[in-house]
Amino acid sequence: MTIRLRDLAACFEGVIPSIIATAAPDGTPNISYLSHVVLVDDERVALSNQFFSKTATNVRANPAAAVLIVDPRDGGQYRLDVTFEQTLDSGGLFEEMAIQLRATSTQVGMGAVMRLRGVDIYRVRAVQAVLAPQPGQEVSSRDVGSQLMAAATVARSVSEAADVGSIVDAVLDGLHQAFSFSHAMLLLKDPAGERLVTVGSRGYDRSGIGSEVLVGEGVIGTAAAERRPVRVSDMSRVRRFSSAVHASSDEENRTRTIALPGMPDAMSQVALPMVAHGALRGVLFVESSERLAFTKGDEAALAVVAMQAAAALALAEAEIGEGPSSGSIAVDQPVMTGRSFRVVHYAYDDSIFIDNEYLIKGVPGRLLMHLLRIHQREGRTEFTNREIRLSEELRLPDIKDNLETRLLLLRRRLEEKAAPVQLARTGRGRIRLELAGLALLEEAAGRTEG
Numbered sequence: 001m002t003i004r005l006r007d008l009a010a011c012f013e014g015v016i017p018s019i020i021a022t023a024a025p026d027g028t029p030n031i032s033y034l035s036h037v038v039l040v041d042d043e044r045v046a047l048s049n050q051f052f053s054k055t056a057t058n059v060r061a062n063p064a065a066a067v068l069i070v071d072p073r074d075g076g077q078y079r080l081d082v083t084f085e086q087t088l089d090s091g092g093l094f095e096e097m098a099i100q101l102r103a104t105s106t107q108v109g110m111g112a113v114m115r116l117r118g119v120d121i122y123r124v125r126a127v128q129a130v131l132a133p134q135p136g137q138e139v140s141s142r143d144v145g146s147q148l149m150a151a152a153t154v155a156r157s158v159s160e161a162a163d164v165g166s167i168v169d170a171v172l173d174g175l176h177q178a179f180s181f182s183h184a185m186l187l188l189k190d191p192a193g194e195r196l197v198t199v200g201s202r203g204y205d206r207s208g209i210g211s212e213v214l215v216g217e218g219v220i221g222t223a224a225a226e227r228r229p230v231r232v233s234d235m236s237r238v239r240r241f242s243s244a245v246h247a248s249s250d251e252e253n254r255t256r257t258i259a260l261p262g263m264p265d266a267m268s269q270v271a272l273p274m275v276a277h278g279a280l281r282g283v284l285f286v287e288s289s290e291r292l293a294f295t296k297g298d299e300a301a302l303a304v305v306a307m308q309a310a311a312a313l314a315l316a317e318a319e320i321g322e323g324p325s326s327g328s329i330a331v332d333q334p335v336m337t338g339r340s341f342r343v344v345h346y347a348y349d350d351s352i353f354i355d356n357e358y359l360i361k362g363v364p365g366r367l368l369m370h371l372l373r374i375h376q377r378e379g380r381t382e383f384t385n386r387e388i389r390l391s392e393e394l395r396l397p398d399i400k401d402n403l404e405t406r407l408l409l410l411r412r413r414l415e416e417k418a419a420p421v422q423l424a425r426t427g428r429g430r431i432r433l434e435l436a437g438l439a440l441l442e443e444a445a446g447r448t449e450g
Contacts, residue, residue, distance in 0.1 A: 003127040005042050008069065008078055012039045013233035015072035015291055020047065022058035022065045030054045037069060038097060040121065045080065048097055049087065049118040056120070059084040065122065068130070072234070072292060077130035082122035094119045096228065103222035103230045103271075147301040150178040155308040163425065164404045165411070167312045168200040171284065171305060176202055179298070181286045183263055187213060187220065188282035188313070191402050196224055196283055199409050201261050208261035209412045210360055213283075223271035224283050229299050231270040233292050252358040256351050268293035272302050274310035281310040317404050319428075338437030341420045345369045346444050354419050364410040370394045372421070372439050385429040407431060 011018075018034040032055045036048035045067070049056060059065055063084035070077050088094045098116040154174030161167040168186050175181045183203035187196035190212075198211045216225040223230045252258060266287045274281040284306040286294070294302075344353045351361035352368055359365070370393060374380055385403055388394060411423040411431075420436040 003078065003129060005039055005045070005124060005127065008071065008127075009039060009296065010073050010292060011069040011071050011078060012037055012045075013072065013292055015234040016070040018070070019068040020055060020065055021068075022055050023062055024054075024058050025061045030058055034067070036097060036101065037067065038093070038119075040093065043124055044085070045082065045122050045124060046088075046093060046097065047120045047122065048101065048116055049120050059120070067122070079128045079130055080122075080124050081126040081128075082124050085121045085123050087118040087120050089118050095226075099222060099226045099228055099230060102226075103219045103232070144297050147179075147297045151301040151304045153178040154305045158305070158308050158312050161312060162316070163428075164199075164313060164316050165408045165425065167309060167316060168408070171309045172200050172202045174305070175286060175302075179301075181288070183266075183288065184284070184286045185261060186282060186284055186309070188402070188405050189215075189224065189280050196220065197409060198258075198260065199282075199405065199412065204261035204263075206259070206261050207412070207416050208258060209416050210364075210409060211258040211260040213260060219269050220271045220283050220285050223273050223285075224280060227273045227275055227280060229270065229272050229303055231268075231294055231299050233268050233294070235267045235269060236291075253353070253356070256349065256358055256361055263287055263289060265289045267291045270294045270299055270302060272299075272306035274306045274313070276307070276310035276314040279314075281313050284309065313405075317402060338420065338435075340438040340440055341436075342440045342442065343369070343372060343421075344442045344444055348445065354417070354421070357417065359417060359419065360410060360413050364406050364413070366394060367406060367410055368414075368421075368423075369441070371423075371433055372441055375433055375435075376439065376441060381433040381435075382426070383431050383433075385431070 014036060018037045020032050020034055022030050022032075024030065032053060034047055036046075038046040038048075040046050047067075055065075065082050065084065067080040067082055068077060069080065094116070097119055101116050154171065157170040157174050158167055161170045171186055172184055175184045185198055185201035185204075185208065187198050189196055194215060196213045196215065198208045198213075200209070201207050213220045213224075215221050219230050219232060267289055268291060269285070269287040272284040274284055284302065286302065288294070341355050345351075345365065346353075346361075349361050350363065350365040350369075352359040352365040360368070367388070370388070370391065371383060373393075374383070385407075389403060407423065407425075411425070414422050421439060422434040424432045424434055426432050
Protein backbone atom coordinates (compact mmCIF):
# COMPACT_ATOMS: atom_id res chain seq x y z
CA MET A 1 0.00 0.00 0.00
CA THR A 2 1.32 3.45 -0.94
CA ILE A 3 2.01 5.65 2.09
CA ARG A 4 0.93 9.26 1.62
CA LEU A 5 2.64 12.07 3.49
CA ARG A 6 -0.71 13.40 4.66
CA ASP A 7 -1.27 10.11 6.51
CA LEU A 8 1.87 10.80 8.55
CA ALA A 9 0.75 14.19 9.90
CA ALA A 10 1.58 13.28 13.52
CA CYS A 11 5.22 12.67 12.53
CA PHE A 12 5.56 16.37 11.68
CA GLU A 13 4.43 17.70 15.08
CA GLY A 14 7.99 17.90 16.46
CA VAL A 15 7.35 15.61 19.43
CA ILE A 16 10.18 13.21 18.52
CA PRO A 17 13.19 14.73 16.71
CA SER A 18 13.72 13.60 13.13
CA ILE A 19 17.06 12.60 11.59
CA ILE A 20 18.56 13.53 8.23
CA ALA A 21 21.37 11.61 6.53
CA THR A 22 23.45 13.29 3.82
CA ALA A 23 26.73 12.57 2.07
CA ALA A 24 29.61 14.75 0.98
CA PRO A 25 30.82 14.54 -2.66
CA ASP A 26 33.50 12.02 -1.60
CA GLY A 27 30.83 9.79 0.02
CA THR A 28 31.52 10.70 3.63
CA PRO A 29 28.19 10.37 5.49
CA ASN A 30 26.76 12.88 7.97
CA ILE A 31 23.87 12.39 10.40
CA SER A 32 22.05 15.33 12.03
CA TYR A 33 19.01 15.77 14.23
CA LEU A 34 16.32 18.16 13.01
CA SER A 35 14.33 20.51 15.21
CA HIS A 36 11.55 21.09 12.69
CA VAL A 37 10.26 19.03 9.75
CA VAL A 38 7.07 20.46 8.27
CA LEU A 39 4.65 18.88 5.82
CA VAL A 40 4.26 21.17 2.80
CA ASP A 41 2.07 18.99 0.57
CA ASP A 42 1.86 15.40 -0.66
CA GLU A 43 5.19 15.71 -2.46
CA ARG A 44 7.35 18.05 -0.36
CA VAL A 45 8.60 18.64 3.17
CA ALA A 46 10.38 21.62 4.70
CA LEU A 47 13.32 21.52 7.11
CA SER A 48 14.29 24.45 9.32
CA ASN A 49 17.81 25.81 9.07
CA GLN A 50 18.87 27.75 12.17
CA PHE A 51 22.62 27.25 11.85
CA PHE A 52 25.15 26.87 9.06
CA SER A 53 25.90 23.15 9.11
CA LYS A 54 27.54 20.24 7.37
CA THR A 55 24.08 19.14 6.24
CA ALA A 56 23.53 22.37 4.31
CA THR A 57 26.96 22.07 2.67
CA ASN A 58 26.36 18.45 1.67
CA VAL A 59 22.92 18.87 0.07
CA ARG A 60 24.11 21.74 -2.05
CA ALA A 61 26.82 19.51 -3.47
CA ASN A 62 24.82 16.27 -3.38
CA PRO A 63 21.04 16.96 -3.17
CA ALA A 64 20.00 13.35 -2.37
CA ALA A 65 19.26 12.68 1.32
CA ALA A 66 17.22 10.46 3.63
CA VAL A 67 15.01 11.65 6.49
CA LEU A 68 13.75 9.44 9.31
CA ILE A 69 10.51 10.56 10.95
CA VAL A 70 8.73 8.97 13.92
CA ASP A 71 5.04 8.80 14.78
CA PRO A 72 4.85 9.79 18.48
CA ARG A 73 1.51 8.03 18.92
CA ASP A 74 2.70 4.49 18.21
CA GLY A 75 6.47 4.73 17.59
CA GLY A 76 6.13 3.93 13.89
CA GLN A 77 9.18 4.99 11.85
CA TYR A 78 9.24 6.10 8.24
CA ARG A 79 12.09 6.79 5.86
CA LEU A 80 11.72 9.58 3.34
CA ASP A 81 14.00 9.54 0.30
CA VAL A 82 14.29 13.21 -0.56
CA THR A 83 15.99 15.60 -2.97
CA PHE A 84 16.93 19.13 -2.01
CA GLU A 85 15.20 21.75 -4.17
CA GLN A 86 15.63 25.25 -2.73
CA THR A 87 16.02 27.42 0.35
CA LEU A 88 13.39 30.01 1.25
CA ASP A 89 14.14 33.08 3.36
CA SER A 90 10.72 34.74 3.06
CA GLY A 91 7.12 33.97 2.25
CA GLY A 92 4.18 32.37 4.07
CA LEU A 93 5.84 29.05 4.88
CA PHE A 94 9.00 30.76 6.13
CA GLU A 95 6.99 33.09 8.36
CA GLU A 96 4.90 30.23 9.75
CA MET A 97 7.99 28.25 10.75
CA ALA A 98 9.77 31.34 12.07
CA ILE A 99 6.80 32.19 14.30
CA GLN A 100 6.70 28.67 15.69
CA LEU A 101 10.42 28.79 16.43
CA ARG A 102 10.15 32.21 18.12
CA ALA A 103 7.23 31.08 20.27
CA THR A 104 9.10 28.08 21.65
CA SER A 105 12.59 29.59 21.88
CA THR A 106 11.46 32.64 23.90
CA GLN A 107 10.21 30.21 26.56
CA VAL A 108 13.75 28.95 27.13
CA GLY A 109 15.38 32.37 26.90
CA MET A 110 16.89 31.74 23.47
CA GLY A 111 14.75 34.03 21.35
CA ALA A 112 17.78 35.92 20.07
CA VAL A 113 19.80 32.76 19.36
CA MET A 114 17.27 30.44 17.73
CA ARG A 115 16.67 32.55 14.67
CA LEU A 116 15.44 30.90 11.50
CA ARG A 117 17.96 31.49 8.72
CA GLY A 118 16.12 29.63 6.04
CA VAL A 119 13.66 26.89 5.16
CA ASP A 120 15.02 24.08 3.01
CA ILE A 121 12.47 22.51 0.67
CA TYR A 122 12.89 18.84 -0.26
CA ARG A 123 10.91 16.81 -2.78
CA VAL A 124 9.96 13.38 -1.48
CA ARG A 125 10.76 10.63 -3.97
CA ALA A 126 9.62 7.69 -1.85
CA VAL A 127 8.16 6.86 1.56
CA GLN A 128 8.97 3.56 3.23
CA ALA A 129 7.86 2.18 6.59
CA VAL A 130 10.73 0.98 8.75
CA LEU A 131 9.93 -2.41 10.23
CA ALA A 132 9.58 -2.39 14.02
CA PRO A 133 9.90 -5.35 16.41
CA GLN A 134 6.24 -4.93 17.39
CA PRO A 135 3.50 -3.27 15.34
CA GLY A 136 2.21 0.00 16.75
CA GLN A 137 -1.37 0.43 17.88
CA GLU A 138 -3.84 2.41 15.81
CA VAL A 139 -4.67 5.76 17.38
CA SER A 140 -7.99 7.39 16.64
CA SER A 141 -8.38 11.13 16.14
CA ARG A 142 -11.26 13.58 15.76
CA ASP A 143 -12.64 13.80 12.23
CA VAL A 144 -13.06 17.06 10.35
CA GLY A 145 -16.85 16.82 10.48
CA SER A 146 -16.99 16.69 14.27
CA GLN A 147 -14.57 19.62 14.55
CA LEU A 148 -16.71 21.69 12.17
CA MET A 149 -19.89 20.86 14.10
CA ALA A 150 -18.20 21.78 17.39
CA ALA A 151 -17.08 25.13 15.97
CA ALA A 152 -20.59 25.82 14.67
CA THR A 153 -22.10 25.01 18.08
CA VAL A 154 -19.78 27.44 19.89
CA ALA A 155 -20.23 30.13 17.22
CA ARG A 156 -24.01 29.88 17.63
CA SER A 157 -23.75 30.40 21.40
CA VAL A 158 -21.40 33.35 20.89
CA SER A 159 -23.78 34.97 18.38
CA GLU A 160 -26.59 34.83 20.95
CA ALA A 161 -24.51 36.50 23.70
CA ALA A 162 -25.38 40.17 24.24
CA ASP A 163 -22.49 41.55 26.28
CA VAL A 164 -18.74 41.09 26.75
CA GLY A 165 -19.06 38.86 29.81
CA SER A 166 -21.61 36.58 28.14
CA ILE A 167 -19.41 36.29 25.03
CA VAL A 168 -16.39 35.27 27.10
CA ASP A 169 -18.46 32.67 28.97
CA ALA A 170 -20.01 31.33 25.75
CA VAL A 171 -16.55 30.75 24.26
CA LEU A 172 -15.00 29.07 27.30
CA ASP A 173 -18.06 26.97 28.16
CA GLY A 174 -18.39 25.99 24.51
CA LEU A 175 -14.80 24.75 24.33
CA HIS A 176 -15.53 22.40 27.23
CA GLN A 177 -18.97 21.25 26.10
CA ALA A 178 -18.52 21.03 22.33
CA PHE A 179 -14.80 20.24 22.03
CA SER A 180 -14.20 18.57 25.44
CA PHE A 181 -11.26 20.93 26.02
CA SER A 182 -11.22 21.41 29.79
CA HIS A 183 -8.39 23.94 30.25
CA ALA A 184 -8.71 27.26 28.44
CA MET A 185 -8.42 30.98 28.96
CA LEU A 186 -9.37 34.09 27.04
CA LEU A 187 -7.16 37.17 27.13
CA LEU A 188 -8.07 40.58 25.72
CA LYS A 189 -5.65 43.20 24.46
CA ASP A 190 -5.04 46.26 26.58
CA PRO A 191 -5.86 49.40 24.53
CA ALA A 192 -2.22 50.49 24.82
CA GLY A 193 -1.35 47.37 22.82
CA GLU A 194 1.59 46.16 24.91
CA ARG A 195 -0.06 43.39 26.90
CA LEU A 196 -2.92 40.91 27.06
CA VAL A 197 -5.13 40.61 30.15
CA THR A 198 -6.95 37.44 31.25
CA VAL A 199 -10.71 38.05 31.50
CA GLY A 200 -11.90 34.45 31.74
CA SER A 201 -10.62 30.91 32.25
CA ARG A 202 -11.85 27.37 32.82
CA GLY A 203 -10.35 24.28 34.44
CA TYR A 204 -7.72 25.89 36.69
CA ASP A 205 -7.43 26.06 40.48
CA ARG A 206 -7.26 29.85 40.16
CA SER A 207 -9.07 31.89 37.54
CA GLY A 208 -6.09 34.23 37.05
CA ILE A 209 -8.47 37.10 36.25
CA GLY A 210 -6.31 40.17 35.66
CA SER A 211 -3.09 38.28 34.93
CA GLU A 212 -1.07 39.69 32.04
CA VAL A 213 1.07 38.48 29.15
CA LEU A 214 3.33 40.79 27.16
CA VAL A 215 2.68 40.84 23.43
CA GLY A 216 5.47 38.88 21.75
CA GLU A 217 6.30 36.75 24.80
CA GLY A 218 5.82 32.98 24.77
CA VAL A 219 3.13 31.05 22.92
CA ILE A 220 0.30 33.44 23.81
CA GLY A 221 2.26 36.64 23.19
CA THR A 222 3.67 35.37 19.89
CA ALA A 223 0.20 34.50 18.59
CA ALA A 224 -0.83 38.07 19.41
CA ALA A 225 2.23 39.74 17.90
CA GLU A 226 2.14 37.73 14.68
CA ARG A 227 -1.66 37.37 14.46
CA ARG A 228 -1.23 33.71 13.58
CA PRO A 229 -2.07 30.51 15.46
CA VAL A 230 0.77 28.92 17.44
CA ARG A 231 0.55 25.23 18.34
CA VAL A 232 2.97 23.19 20.46
CA SER A 233 2.45 19.42 20.65
CA ASP A 234 5.08 18.49 23.24
CA MET A 235 5.78 20.96 26.02
CA SER A 236 8.39 18.66 27.56
CA ARG A 237 10.78 20.22 25.04
CA VAL A 238 9.83 23.74 26.08
CA ARG A 239 9.87 25.49 29.46
CA ARG A 240 6.41 26.38 30.75
CA PHE A 241 5.47 29.99 30.21
CA SER A 242 5.03 30.86 33.87
CA SER A 243 6.96 29.48 36.81
CA ALA A 244 4.57 31.21 39.23
CA VAL A 245 1.69 28.79 38.74
CA HIS A 246 0.92 28.61 42.47
CA ALA A 247 0.97 32.30 43.38
CA SER A 248 -0.30 33.23 46.83
CA SER A 249 -2.11 36.32 48.09
CA ASP A 250 1.08 37.41 49.84
CA GLU A 251 2.95 37.34 46.52
CA GLU A 252 0.19 39.39 44.89
CA ASN A 253 0.40 41.93 47.70
CA ARG A 254 4.17 42.19 47.30
CA THR A 255 4.43 42.26 43.50
CA ARG A 256 1.05 43.76 42.50
CA THR A 257 1.06 41.03 39.85
CA ILE A 258 -1.55 38.34 39.30
CA ALA A 259 -0.07 35.03 38.15
CA LEU A 260 -1.21 33.52 34.88
CA PRO A 261 -3.15 30.30 35.49
CA GLY A 262 -1.63 27.18 33.99
CA MET A 263 -1.28 23.41 34.06
CA PRO A 264 1.95 22.28 35.72
CA ASP A 265 1.87 19.14 33.55
CA ALA A 266 0.80 20.75 30.27
CA MET A 267 2.08 18.91 27.19
CA SER A 268 0.10 20.54 24.37
CA GLN A 269 -0.85 24.18 23.84
CA VAL A 270 -2.52 26.17 21.10
CA ALA A 271 -3.01 29.95 20.98
CA LEU A 272 -5.40 31.57 18.50
CA PRO A 273 -5.34 35.32 17.77
CA MET A 274 -8.73 37.03 17.92
CA VAL A 275 -8.85 39.56 15.08
CA ALA A 276 -11.84 41.64 13.93
CA HIS A 277 -11.97 44.55 11.49
CA GLY A 278 -8.21 44.25 11.08
CA ALA A 279 -7.55 44.84 14.79
CA LEU A 280 -6.29 42.36 17.37
CA ARG A 281 -8.88 41.89 20.12
CA GLY A 282 -7.14 39.20 22.15
CA VAL A 283 -6.01 35.57 22.22
CA LEU A 284 -7.86 32.33 22.87
CA PHE A 285 -5.61 29.79 24.58
CA VAL A 286 -6.18 26.06 25.18
CA GLU A 287 -3.88 23.48 26.73
CA SER A 288 -3.85 19.80 27.67
CA SER A 289 -1.77 17.36 29.70
CA GLU A 290 -1.65 15.01 26.68
CA ARG A 291 0.91 15.11 23.89
CA LEU A 292 -0.55 15.75 20.43
CA ALA A 293 -3.83 16.87 22.00
CA PHE A 294 -4.57 19.37 19.23
CA THR A 295 -4.52 18.53 15.53
CA LYS A 296 -4.34 20.83 12.54
CA GLY A 297 -8.09 20.34 12.26
CA ASP A 298 -8.57 21.45 15.87
CA GLU A 299 -6.42 24.50 15.19
CA ALA A 300 -8.57 25.45 12.18
CA ALA A 301 -11.84 24.93 14.09
CA LEU A 302 -10.60 26.94 17.07
CA ALA A 303 -9.45 29.72 14.73
CA VAL A 304 -13.04 30.02 13.49
CA VAL A 305 -14.26 30.28 17.10
CA ALA A 306 -11.62 32.92 17.88
CA MET A 307 -12.61 35.04 14.87
CA GLN A 308 -16.31 34.78 15.73
CA ALA A 309 -15.57 35.81 19.31
CA ALA A 310 -13.48 38.78 18.15
CA ALA A 311 -16.28 40.04 15.91
CA ALA A 312 -18.86 39.62 18.67
CA LEU A 313 -16.68 41.46 21.20
CA ALA A 314 -16.11 44.35 18.81
CA LEU A 315 -19.86 44.65 18.19
CA ALA A 316 -20.69 44.45 21.90
CA GLU A 317 -18.23 47.23 22.76
CA ALA A 318 -19.60 49.41 19.94
CA GLU A 319 -23.21 48.91 21.04
CA ILE A 320 -22.42 49.63 24.69
CA GLY A 321 -20.67 52.82 23.55
CA GLU A 322 -23.93 53.87 21.92
CA GLY A 323 -25.97 52.84 24.96
CA PRO A 324 -28.51 54.82 27.01
CA SER A 325 -27.80 58.54 27.09
CA SER A 326 -29.56 59.08 30.38
CA GLY A 327 -27.40 60.22 33.24
CA SER A 328 -26.86 58.48 36.51
CA ILE A 329 -29.78 57.18 38.52
CA ALA A 330 -30.05 58.61 42.00
CA VAL A 331 -30.93 56.20 44.77
CA ASP A 332 -31.20 56.51 48.50
CA GLN A 333 -28.11 55.88 50.57
CA PRO A 334 -28.46 52.28 51.81
CA VAL A 335 -28.12 51.61 55.53
CA MET A 336 -24.77 49.85 56.08
CA THR A 337 -25.19 46.93 58.44
CA GLY A 338 -21.93 45.07 57.75
CA ARG A 339 -18.45 45.82 58.99
CA SER A 340 -16.50 48.73 57.56
CA PHE A 341 -13.62 47.95 55.21
CA ARG A 342 -10.53 49.88 54.17
CA VAL A 343 -9.85 50.69 50.52
CA VAL A 344 -6.40 52.09 49.75
CA HIS A 345 -5.61 53.60 46.34
CA TYR A 346 -1.97 54.06 45.25
CA ALA A 347 -2.01 56.87 42.71
CA TYR A 348 1.30 56.04 40.98
CA ASP A 349 -0.07 52.85 39.40
CA ASP A 350 -3.77 53.04 40.38
CA SER A 351 -3.44 49.85 42.42
CA ILE A 352 -6.17 49.02 44.93
CA PHE A 353 -5.82 47.17 48.25
CA ILE A 354 -8.93 46.18 50.24
CA ASP A 355 -8.18 45.39 53.88
CA ASN A 356 -4.49 44.96 52.94
CA GLU A 357 -5.30 42.47 50.15
CA TYR A 358 -4.19 43.39 46.63
CA LEU A 359 -7.11 43.61 44.20
CA ILE A 360 -6.16 45.20 40.88
CA LYS A 361 -4.27 48.08 39.29
CA GLY A 362 -4.38 50.33 36.25
CA VAL A 363 -7.59 51.68 34.75
CA PRO A 364 -9.83 49.09 36.50
CA GLY A 365 -8.41 50.22 39.84
CA ARG A 366 -9.03 53.85 38.95
CA LEU A 367 -12.58 52.93 37.92
CA LEU A 368 -13.39 51.34 41.26
CA MET A 369 -12.02 54.28 43.25
CA HIS A 370 -13.99 56.68 41.04
CA LEU A 371 -17.27 54.87 41.72
CA LEU A 372 -16.58 54.62 45.44
CA ARG A 373 -15.80 58.34 45.68
CA ILE A 374 -19.10 59.22 44.01
CA HIS A 375 -20.92 56.84 46.33
CA GLN A 376 -19.24 58.46 49.32
CA ARG A 377 -20.16 61.99 48.14
CA GLU A 378 -23.64 61.41 46.76
CA GLY A 379 -24.81 58.08 48.17
CA ARG A 380 -25.40 56.70 44.68
CA THR A 381 -24.88 53.08 43.74
CA GLU A 382 -26.25 53.14 40.16
CA PHE A 383 -24.14 54.32 37.21
CA THR A 384 -24.14 54.29 33.42
CA ASN A 385 -21.25 53.51 31.10
CA ARG A 386 -21.81 56.79 29.33
CA GLU A 387 -21.38 58.97 32.43
CA ILE A 388 -18.23 57.02 33.30
CA ARG A 389 -16.81 57.63 29.82
CA LEU A 390 -17.53 61.34 29.99
CA SER A 391 -16.07 61.83 33.46
CA GLU A 392 -13.12 64.24 33.44
CA GLU A 393 -12.11 63.06 36.89
CA LEU A 394 -11.60 59.49 35.64
CA ARG A 395 -9.22 60.50 32.79
CA LEU A 396 -9.93 57.55 30.52
CA PRO A 397 -7.47 57.26 27.60
CA ASP A 398 -8.36 59.15 24.44
CA ILE A 399 -7.84 55.97 22.43
CA LYS A 400 -10.55 53.30 22.32
CA ASP A 401 -11.12 52.69 26.01
CA ASN A 402 -12.64 49.17 26.01
CA LEU A 403 -14.66 50.28 29.03
CA GLU A 404 -16.95 47.24 29.01
CA THR A 405 -13.92 44.93 29.09
CA ARG A 406 -12.32 46.87 31.95
CA LEU A 407 -15.57 46.75 33.94
CA LEU A 408 -15.84 43.00 33.30
CA LEU A 409 -12.28 42.50 34.53
CA LEU A 410 -12.99 44.55 37.66
CA ARG A 411 -16.29 42.75 38.35
CA ARG A 412 -14.80 39.29 38.05
CA ARG A 413 -11.74 40.15 40.12
CA LEU A 414 -14.01 41.44 42.90
CA GLU A 415 -16.00 38.21 42.72
CA GLU A 416 -12.88 36.04 42.84
CA LYS A 417 -11.56 37.86 45.92
CA ALA A 418 -15.00 37.76 47.60
CA ALA A 419 -14.52 41.47 48.27
CA PRO A 420 -16.96 43.46 50.45
CA VAL A 421 -17.75 45.56 47.39
CA GLN A 422 -19.15 44.00 44.23
CA LEU A 423 -20.06 45.32 40.79
CA ALA A 424 -23.30 44.11 39.19
CA ARG A 425 -24.45 44.57 35.62
CA THR A 426 -28.11 45.67 35.78
CA GLY A 427 -28.81 46.29 32.10
CA ARG A 428 -27.32 47.52 28.88
CA GLY A 429 -24.73 50.12 29.81
CA ARG A 430 -25.74 50.13 33.48
CA ILE A 431 -23.87 48.94 36.59
CA ARG A 432 -24.50 48.94 40.32
CA LEU A 433 -22.20 49.03 43.33
CA GLU A 434 -23.11 46.52 46.02
CA LEU A 435 -21.41 47.13 49.38
CA ALA A 436 -21.39 44.84 52.40
CA GLY A 437 -20.41 47.67 54.75
CA LEU A 438 -18.99 51.17 54.94
CA ALA A 439 -16.03 51.78 52.61
CA LEU A 440 -13.22 53.78 54.23
CA LEU A 441 -11.30 55.36 51.36
CA GLU A 442 -7.61 56.30 51.60
CA GLU A 443 -5.23 57.84 49.08
CA ALA A 444 -1.54 56.87 49.10
CA ALA A 445 0.77 58.65 46.67
CA GLY A 446 3.92 56.67 47.47
CA ARG A 447 5.02 53.13 46.65
CA THR A 448 4.63 51.73 50.17
CA GLU A 449 2.82 48.38 50.08
CA GLY A 450 -0.70 48.30 51.45
